C-alpha cells in the first residue's frame with residue numbers, strides 16, 4: 001500500500017526547499033555583508049531541488065536531463081554549500097580545482113550513461129562525491145561560529161548525509177542487475193532521493209539558524225560596545241555592574257572600581273592630531289584590557305576616561321591592579337605613538353562603603369581627582 005506517492009512527496013519537499021532558498025536570499029540581502037555564504041546557500045538549495053526533481057522524472061524525460069544534468073546540478077549545489085560555509089567563516093574559496101573536480105565527475109557520469117552504461121557505477125561515483133562534500137561540510141559546520149544549535153544541526157545534517165550515501169553504496173548489491181532504473185520502479189532510489197530532499201531542508205534550516213545566531217551576536221556586540229575600542233559602553237557597564245554589585249552584596253565579597261584618565265590628553269590631540277589621539281585611546285584600552293581577568297569589566301565612559309570593575313577584589317588588590325596598569329602604560333611599547341601616562345583612582349565596596357554603584361564610582365572619581373592634583377601618572381585610593 002502506498003501511503004503517499006513518492007513523486008508527490010518529492011515535489012512537496014522540493015517546494016519547501018525553495019521556500020528556504022527564498023528565506024536565505026532575503027537574509028542575504030538584509031544581513032550585514034560580513035555574514036557571507038547566504039547567497040551561495042540559496043543558489044545551492046535551488047540547484048539541488050531542481051536536480052532531485054529531474055532525477056525523479058527518470059524514465060519520463062531523456063537521460064541527458066534526468067541523469068547527466070541532474071548530476072551536474074546536484075554536484076554544483078553541493079559545491080556551493082561548501083563554498084558558502086567557507087565564505088561564512090570568512091575564508092576565500094578556491095574555485096578552480098573544485099569546479100574542475102565537479103566537471104570531471106559529470107563527464108564520468110555521462111560516460112557511465114552512454115559510453116559504458118552502468119547504473120551501479122553511476123550511483124557509486126555520485127555517492128562517493130556526496131560523502132566527500134558532506135564530510136567537508138560537517139567539518140566546516142562544526143567549526144562555524146557561533147557554536148550553538150544552528151552549528152550542531154548543520155553538522156548533524158551533513159553527517160546524516162554521509163550516512164545516507166554510505167548506505168546507498170551498501171545497498172547497491174541489492175539493486176538486481178538489469179533492473180529497470182526508472183524512479184517509479186526503484187524503491188531504494190525513491191528512499192534515497194526522499195532522504196536527500198529532506199536533508200536539503202534540514203541543512204537550509206540549520207544555515208538560516210546559524211546566520212541568525214551570528215546576527216544576534218553581532219547586534220549584541222554593537223549595542224554593548226564602544227565602536228572605537230571594543231570596551232563596554234556605559235549602558236552595558238551598568239547592566240553588568242549591577243549584577244556584580246548584587247552578587248558582592250549577597251556573598252559579602254568586596255568589589256573594586258578603578259576610574260582612569262589619560263594625562264594631558266588634550267595636549268596629545270593638539271600636538272599630534274585627533275587621529276593620533278584616537279590611536280592612544282585604543283592603545284590604552286588594548287593594553288589595560290590585556291591586564292585584566294575574565295570577570296573584570298572594562299568600559300569606556302567617554303573621551304579618554306575608562307572605568308574598570310573588579311569583582312571579588314579588595315582595596316589592596318584593586319590598587320595593585322591599578323598600579324600595574326599605570327606602570328604598563330608608562331612604558332612606551334608602540335614607538336609610533338607619543339609617550340603618555342595615566343592617572344587612576346580606586347574605590348572599594350564593602351560593609352560600610354558606598355551605598356550603591358554610583359556612589360562607588362564617585363569615590364573612585366574623587367581618588368582620580370586627587371591623583372591628578374598630586375601630579376598625575378599615579379594611583380590614589
Ligand SMILES: Nc1nc2c(ncn2[C@@H]2O[C@H](COP(=O)(O)OP(=O)(O)OP(=O)(O)O)[C@@H](O)[C@H]2O)c(=O)[nH]1
Pocket residue numbers: 261262263264265266267269273274275276277278281302303304372376
Ligand atoms: N582623539 C580623541 N580625543 C578625544 C576623544 N574624546 C575626547 N577627546 C578629547 O580629550 C580631551 C580631554 O582633555 P581634558 O579632559 O580636558 O584634560 P586632559 O588634557 O586629559 O588633562 P588631564 O585630564 O587634566 O590630565 C579633550 O581635548 C577632548 O576633545 C576621542 O574620542 N578622541
